[in-house]
Amino acid sequence: MSVAKRVLIVDDEAPIREMIAVALEMAGYDCLEAQNAQQAHAAILDQKPDMVLLDWMMPGVSGIDFARRLRKDEVTADIPIIMLTAKAEEDNKIQGLEVGVDDYITKPFSPRELVARLKTVLRRTTPKGIEEPVTVDDLTLDPVSHRVLSEETPVDLGPTEFRLLQFFMTHQDRAYSRSQLLDMVWGGNVYVEERTVDVHIRRLRKALGERHDYLIQTVRGTGYRFSVKN
């Protein structure tokens, strides 16, 4: 695996978090922890984990409410969630699936089972462009080798431009405002000028060259869009 996946563990009981964290780290994942919904939310915006392990029962905002909230917000809607439930109640399962949880595991569970489920969900939900290369009109971005090719020729991009292009190529035909782009590409809690986006767009276009810069389109009064169509 190229880069370790990051998993956020949300549970109010520290020992349980620890146990899970140990199991996952042995399996090669990076772990983040949160003991309640608020901490979790902050961590998600901040760190963009690849997956969330969410305890069903928590004081304050319950796991299910939290999951619902995550699904509503565009920024967090795509993050896979696995629910941890104490008892194997059918109710939980149904409710959870309704909210859009990707899987659920009933306690107690073995580390092996956990890792197995996690792997499955990640494989199922990881979209192209995260580990599969994406190609558009002879422009290829390969996340694994962290490379961009324009008709076989390597394109030289800075880290930010790379992420920007990756985001665009995995979210085509959609207009994004500057502040949305800041959220999605820069990350939730950073404060930078909106105009900075323009500059990076410029750098990206320049790097793509005449052959491909048409892909990055200005949507006046709104922001930018990536699309093959003119």
Place this chain on the structure above:
Amino acid sequence: MSVAKRVLIVDDEAPIREMIAVALEMAGYDCLEAQNAQQAHAAILDQKPDMVLLDWMMPGVSGIDFARRLRKDEVTADIPIIMLTAKAEEDNKIQGLEVGVDDYITKPFSPRELVARLKTVLRRTTPKGIEEPVTVDDLTLDPVSHRVLSEETPVDLGPTEFRLLQFFMTHQDRAYSRSQLLDMVWGGNVYVEERTVDVHIRRLRKALGERHDYLIQTVRGTGYRFSVKN
């Protein structure tokens, strides 16, 4: 912008409230003010602001207690809160996030930072309306990609024409006066000549071309209408 968002500023020091209010109003927000928790609570029930800026330290009920109270009550639970804290103590941050505050800013802060945070929080928490494409006789407007297609061919529109067409396509078969259109498309409190509408109608028709300009119909003595029927 459709309607200005209303922000309630809660701080016991009038000069600070003023400063914040000025900054926000310049950024296009409507401001309400309260100097303690009681006033704030009344204002919230009364005016339903879209967001609350809450000072951490206040005589009487402290900001954090007040936030907790707001979160408990179903009526006020969904209103986003940004905390203003004097010192950058981690404690505050954690406690605040636990209570369910959406973000926090440490004083002193620049107006720009404040506005930026506010914008981010509002965008995260404001549910967006359903953005489905609308199609009429092979003319499609897609709000997501911010595009208009006439039989697969992109139609080039300025921002105003886009909004105008969007309004029409979602309000068909109904005649609107010029001043109604100004209200709905331009926004409530701008003053422009009524005849300006004519010009934009003209631009829209031109852009739609012969294939589709019949959709924009003149209603003599009244205004305009969008309809498939002639």
Place this chain on the structure above:
DNA sequence: CGTTTTGGTTACATTAATATGACAGTATGG
């Protein structure tokens, strides 16, 4: 018909938004 209204069109000055180039402060990797 001639006149009066009302809408259509065009040209144009102004304003607003985006593109671009340069710079200084920071990370980064030797």
Place this chain on the structure above:
DNA sequence: CCATACTGTCATATTAATGTAACCAAAACG
């Protein structure tokens, strides 16, 4: 510690969009 690459922000240039007025065309009116 140096050399180099990245970032974010400005100031400025460029371009697009906007609103208005002047003028033209078509109905309505008598």
